Structures are given as structure tokens and as C-alpha cells.
Amino acid sequence: MDTTALFNLTYGLYIVGTMDGERPVGCTINTCFQVTSENPTLAISLNKNNYTLEAIKHNKRFSLSVVAEETDNMIIAIFGFSSSRTNDKYEDFGYDKLSDAPIVKGTFCSRLVLDAVNFVDCGTHVVVLGRLVDAVKETGKPMTYEYYHRVVKGKAPKNAPTYVKED
Numbered sequence: 001m002d003t004t005a006l007f008n009l010t011y012g013l014y015i016v017g018t019m020d021g022e023r024p025v026g027c028t029i030n031t032c033f034q035v036t037s038e039n040p041t042l043a044i045s046l047n048k049n050n051y052t053l054e055a056i057k058h059n060k061r062f063s064l065s066v067v068a069e070e071t072d073n074m075i076i077a078i079f080g081f082s083s084s085r086t087n088d089k090y091e092d093f094g095y096d097k098l099s100d101a102p103i104v105k106g107t108f109c110s111r112l113v114l115d116a117v118n119f120v121d122c123g124t125h126v127v128v129l130g131r132l133v134d135a136v137k138e139t140g141k142p143m144t145y146e147y148y149h150r151v152v153k154g155k156a157p158k159n160a161p162t163y164v165k166e167d
């Protein structure tokens, strides 16, 4: 089996946000897709070690900010390479609230707010199914995962479902 065949799957980039009590938490993900158009439902895949998953399990509401090519790369890095368990990831950027979910300030294509309606155990990761409760279109060109690697020269940590070990 040639698992490099998986490299041809395409993705975007997203910042997940949710409240942990009074504290905004969240992380960077590339795994998100729309599952239904009627009663729009989306799926995201979160590593079981990610604090964001714990917080979404408690407080079902979460946001997805669709990363643009114009988004500050530091947001992708801070949200993707540190944990909300110990860090305030919003400290340097600030945040607003959209339908009670935190959205990190900055340039993003869209802001979506969802309520988790199902959690599917997939071993190392949990697929969270979220029902759309709010959506706002903003500006910018959606950043693809391929652009993130090729132009931004970004990497993905072990917890990303699409992580590839470097030799």
C-alpha cells in the first residue's frame, strides 16, 4: 500500500474556538468538511490529546474561522503548536464573540459557529459533527493546506491527522 497516495487529498485551514468556562481556547486544524447542506452539518477531526476537544465536549458550541492567505501566520502557529491547557492563545491577538463562541481577531474568509451534535471515536482522533448555528462571510482567499506547505513553508505537528513523519 502506497500511503503517499493520501498526499493528494486536499484541505483548507481553520481556527477552532470554544469557551472553557470564562476562558477562550482553541486550535488550528486542517480537517473540516461540510457533511450536509440541509440543516448544514460539518465534521472536524480532533486529536484526543487536544485540550480543545475536552472543552468542546463540555461546552458544545464552537467556532471555525476559515484561514485566508492574508491571515497572520502567527495565529496558525500559536494555535497549532501550543496547548490551551497552559497557554492563553488569544493574548496577542484578542477576540470577539459570535453567538457566544470566541473568534480570534484578524483577517479570515468566514466565521462559522456550530453546536456539536455527535462525537465519533476514531482511535487517536474524535470526529466532531457540528450543526451550523451562525455564519458570517468576511474577506480574503481561502488558504489551502497545499499553499500552507508550499508558500508559508509551514509544518503540522504530530496531533494533526495528516501528520507525516520527516526522515
Ligand SMILES: Cc1cc2nc3c(=O)[nH]c(=O)nc-3n(C[C@H](O)[C@H](O)[C@H](O)COP(=O)(O)O)c2cc1C
Residues within 6 Å of the ligand: 013, 025, 026, 027, 028, 029, 030, 031, 045, 046, 047, 049, 050, 051, 052, 053, 076, 077, 079, 080, 081, 082, 083, 084, 085, 148, 154, 155, 156, 157, 159, 160, 161
Ligand atoms: C497546519 C496544522 C494543522 C493541524 N490540523 C489538526 C487537525 O486537523 N486536528 C487536530 O486535532 N490537530 C491539528 N493540528 C494540531 C493542533 O492544532 C495542536 O495539537 C494544538 O496544539 C492543540 O491545541 P489545544 O491543546 O489547545 O487543543 C494542526 C496543527 C497545524 C499547525
